[in-house]
Amino acid sequence: MKGLSVSNDKKEMETAGRKIARGLIANGVDTVFGIPGAHTYDLMDGFYAERNQLRFIHTRHEQGAGYMAFGYAKSSGRPGVYSVVPGPGVLNSGAALCTALGADTPVMCVTGNIMSHLIGRGRGQLHELPDQLSTLRGITKGAERIDHPSSAYSTVAGLFTKMLSGRRGPVAVETPWDVFGQTAPVEQPLVGEPLSSPEVDPDKVKAAAALIAQARNPLIIVGTGAVEASEEVRELANRLQAAVTSYRSGKGVLAADEAAWLDAASAFEYWKSVDLLIGIGASLRLPFMTWRWRPPELKTIRIDIDPVEMVRLKPTVGIVADAAVGTRALIEALDGGIRSDRSAELLEIRAKVEKDVDAIQPQVDYLRAIREALPRDGFFVEEVSQMGFAGRFAFPVYAPRQYVTCGFQENLGFGFNTALGVKIANPDKAVVSVCGDGGFMFGVQELATAAQHGIAVVVIVFNNSAYGNVLRDQRISYDGRYIGSELNNPDFVKLAESFGVKAFRARWPSELRKVLERAFSLEVPVLIEVPIETGSEASPWSLISPPAPGTSGPQAAYATLEA
The missing domain is CATH 3.40.50.970 (Thiamin diphosphate (ThDP)-binding fold, Pyr/PP domains)
Structure with missing residues (x-):
């Protein structure tokens, strides 16, 4: 019997599919996007049993399901979940997982697999992939398999912890076709909690504050990691009288009508005289891969929760920390008061670039x-x-x-x-x-x-x-x-x-x-x-990826790109 049942010792039982549904609900999920299929029928039955708490939005293509989960998560900050069949369903939705990985977005793919005793045997079963779990691990932060209903809650909770800890990103869980319908005793679902953020290194903060004290023209670039740090970014920008910009994901961290904000086109004009770049929760693709030119004697401070970012693009000073916490620590370490107001200067830059923007x-x-x-x-x-x-x-x-x-x-x-x-x-x-x-x-x-x-x-x-x-x-x-x-x-x-x-x-x-x-x-x-x-x-590329100062032509900036 599927769903809740009673065994000989009178214990309540539930299927792995029902446990997955309850596990998602316990972790704050209220919507799942997806398409049912033979491998996931018992999962869908679990979703049906929890339909009063878990809305299922069925789509017309697996890629659509993945992207809807991405949009849900990207716009809300809450995990987005979708479910598709294994094999072609997983591959069809793979583009959305790649997007979530590149855009630091918490998305969970819930899928099936072939019968458990046939995985890896190459028997040509319906929707079989040579190694689906490895495929998923290559495009997510992590992927796991539920081999028995007794491990459903711990596996789901563990993936929520991984998805929400540090630099956020997608995860996936697969369950073999036959395991979805197997039963185990009813238990309380487990909740995956994000791991603690790294402690701020006071020596790094002190070194960053010293760089700021020497800087004449700092620029702050924000990214996805700064979306919960608007207050701190605003205060830092005000203290330094620094401009703030973003290419895409950090747009809105400061409102576009705030004095410190420069759109990306105006920011390049400002960039020409920058001597200190402060990246907050940002990969810094804008200055180093899109603009592809840097001012001489540029120093860089990075505040990022992902320590690997300090290796990918080594800064002068790197502070491994949550964006809000790291920025707050930096503000508290600064000496002196607010610098002279530069809002008129930034307004002049925006006005200067506006005519170029109007030409697009x-x-x-x-x-x-x-x-x-x-x-x-x-x-x-x-x-x-x-x-x-x-x-x-x-x-x-x-x-x-x-x-x-x-x-x-x-x-x-x-x-x-x-x-x-x-x-x-x-x-x-x-x-x-x-x-x-x-x-x-x-x-x-x-x-x-x-x-x-x-x-x-x-x-x-x-x-x-x-x-x-x-x-x-x-x-x-x-x-x-x-x-x-x-x-x-x-x-x-x-x-x-x-x-x-x-x-x-x-x-x-x-x-x-x-x-x-x-x-x-x-x-x-x-x-x-x-x-x-x-x-x-x-x-639009003359404003997205402009040539380096003193050069011309759409490819001129490549000449100054540093490895």
């Missing part, structure tokens, strides 16, 4: 229209597209997590699926997904998921009938030898309507703003198509 058309005008329509506390989900690229420097954000990005994996097609998870995690907030036509078609089938579950995301499809970046590169660098970059598309409005999703078309920015305002008021899934002339978008 039509993207910037459309992004401004979206910002005007989106409530201040709304969520903007980017995509690997011309609008998404420009949004990294041209879309203002006012609080942490409200700018949802894929991080360095740059996964084409993550956006719409991710936005659905964002909305599930934040049902009372407006969520807009900004896609290109190419990326949107990776997850177009999830329009059905949005309609069936009433997920009121507004997706804007900017339709330029191309993989825009590829088309531009082939035109500029390959003399117009186009291959695989031009796209024939459906009528997106009619397509959305066929799914039961409301749809509109907007042909210019002012019209988009009005349509967006109406779409948000409807509180139902909405698609808006914006036709764009193929190849008409200005390249």
